[in-house]
Amino acid sequence: MRNIAIPYLIDCQVNRHNLILNFKIPLFYSFFKSLVGKDVVVELKNDLSICGTLHSVDQFLNIKLTEITVTDPDKYPHMSKNCFIRGSVVRYVQLPADECDTQLLQDAARKEAAQSKQ
Amino acid sequence: MEGQDYMPGTASLLEEIDKKILVVLRDGRTLIGFLRSVDQFANLVLHRTIERIYVGKQYGDIPRGIFVVRGENVELLGEIDLKNEGNLPLEEVSVENILQAQRLEQQKKQDEQKKQYKKLLERGLQPHAERTADEFT
Numbered sequence: 218m219r220n221i222a223i224p225y226l227i228d229c230q231v232n233r234h235n236l237i238l239n240f241k242i243p244l245f246y247s248f249f250k251s252l253v254g255k256d257v258v259v260e261l262k263n264d265l266s267i268c269g270t271l272h273s274v275d276q277f278l279n280i281k282l283t284e285i286t287v288t289d290p291d292k293y294p295h296m297s298k299n300c301f302i303r304g305s306v307v308r309y310v311q312l313p314a315d316e317c318d319t320q321l322l323q324d325a326a327r328k329e330a331a332q333s334k335q
Numbered sequence: 336m337e338g339q340d341y342m343p344g345t346a347s348l349l350e351e352i353d354k355k356i357l358v359v360l361r362d363g364r365t366l367i368g369f370l371r372s373v374d375q376f377a378n379l380v381l382h383r384t385i386e387r388i389y390v391g392k393q394y395g396d397i398p399r400g401i402f403v404v405r406g407e408n409v410e411l412l413g414e415i416d417l418k419n420e421g422n423l424p425l426e427e428v429s430v431e432n433i434l435q436a437q438r439l440e441q442q443k444k445q446d447e448q449k450k451q452y453k454k455l456l457e458r459g460l461q462p463h464a465e466r467t468a469d470e471f472t
Contacts, residue, residue, distance in 0.1 A: 263361070263410055273346040279377070281346040285413075296357050297416030301348060303377055306361070306410045 244329055248322065249274040249310075258288060258311040259302055265293065267300065278304035348373040348412070355415040356381075360408050365389065367415060368402060377406035388433045390440050393426050395433025 249271070258268045259280060266289050269282030280302045287293040351370050358366045358379065365388070368381030381402040388395050428436075452462040 261410060263359075263363070265359075265411070267411075275346040279346045296413035297419070298414075300411055300413035301346060301351065302411045303406070303409050305407065 255316050260309040261306050262308045357413050359410045379404040390436040393428045395430050
């Protein structure tokens with residue numbers, strides 16, 4: 218059973234007798250964490266495409282890939298087997314369709330939208 | 336950028352410290368140096384840095400010393416494989432030659448771009464704006 222939502226505490230207010238806790242569910246951070254170990258292709262904003270195994274991801278959606286191969290050797294700087302990609306330069310992350318449970322993702326997104334409305 | 340505490344499974348740059356890394360910047364430049372320091376914005380301190388310019392199958396190195404790179408300019412970062420570092424399928428040339436080759440390549444690209452712009456304008460289309468301002472730089 219894949220755990221898609223890992224809430225973390227973003228805000229805490231003490232209001233006289235009550236402690237009000239504000240949880241935010243980082244949807245895509247959790248989604249990427251569930252994809253660790255899978256093969257993805259990351260396309261960057263500068264048109265570089267890098268294929269590799271997802272090693273880790275962080276809250277800024279920075280991505281670490283291992284066993285990288287390049288899909289377009291023409292534009293590629295020569296590098297060894299792993300790389301770190303800053304989250305802000307990612308344009309697309311291409312995943313194989315069978316690794317993505319779209320139903321689960323849709324439900325989680327709906328829940329988050331409902332929560333953020335409250 | 337590291338998480339606030341070191342958590343296993345998070346993409347952390349701490350593991351790359353003191354390694355020889357290759358950094359690709361947003362303006363297309365490639366720097367190679369030893370990573371000495373990082374912070375949560377992926378600002379980097381690189382030691383014994385060289386700027387490597389690639390043109391086609393050739394490259395040239397310019398020694399730069401110590402670099403402090405602001406995190407927002409980093410595209411990607413990779414560890415250099417020290418074993419295979421010598422056997423690149425590329426040919427190293429002198430700095431003047433590579434700079435000249437680079438100038439020629441940039442000139443060609445500019446000419447091509449101008450032609451494209453003309454064609455788009457002829458068809459009544461606006462030439463596409465480059466990347467708009469990122470919200471999360």
